[in-house]
Amino acid sequence: MISTLILLFIAYFDCKYKRIPNSFALTLLIVALFEGRADSSPSFLFLSALGLFAFAYFSRCGMGDIKLLLVAIDFLVGSARIVQYLWWLIAISSISIVIHSLRYRAIKGDFAFAPAICGAVLALRVVSPG
Numbered sequence: 001m002i003s004t005l006i007l008l009f010i011a012y013f014d015c016k017y018k019r020i021p022n023s024f025a026l027t028l029l030i031v032a033l034f035e036g037r038a039d040s041s042p043s044f045l046f047l048s049a050l051g052l053f054a055f056a057y058f059s060r061c062g063m064g065d066i067k068l069l070l071v072a073i074d075f076l077v078g079s080a081r082i083v084q085y086l087w088w089l090i091a092i093s094s095i096s097i098v099i100h101s102l103r104y105r106a107i108k109g110d111f112a113f114a115p116a117i118c119g120a121v122l123a124l125r126v127v128s129p130g
Contacts (some may be wrong), residue, residue, distance in 0.1 A: 014114030020064030
C-alpha cells in the first residue's frame with residue numbers, strides 16, 4: 001500500500017520536474033524491503049544492474065530512472081514476473097511517447113519515464129497480484 005503511494009508520487013514528481021531525487025528511490029527501496037514482495041536473488045540483482053547500466057549507456061536515460069528501474073525490478077517485481085513487467089513497461093512507454101509527441105509535436109526534449117516505470121509496477125499488481 002505504501003509503495004503504491006510512493007510510486008504515484010514519484011510519477012507525478014517526474015512529470016512535473018523531469019527528475020527523480022535519490023531520496024525517492026531510497027525511500028521506495030526501504031518500503032519495498034519491509035513489504036517483502038519480490039523474490040529476487042543476488043545473481044538476478046547483479047544481472048539486472050548490469051543490463052540497466054548498458055541500457056543507460058545506449059539510451060542516455062537519466063540515472064534517476066535507472067535507479068528507480070533497479071528498485072522496481074529487483075524489489076517490487078522480482079525475477080518470476082520480469083517478463084510481464086517488461087511487457088507492461090513497453091506498452092505504457094509507447095503510449096507515453098505518443099502522448100509526448102502529440103503534445104510537443106516532436107520527440108525532442110525531456111521525457112518523463114518514471115510514469116511508465118511506476119505504471120508498469122502498478123498494472124502488474126492489478127492484473128496479476130502476487
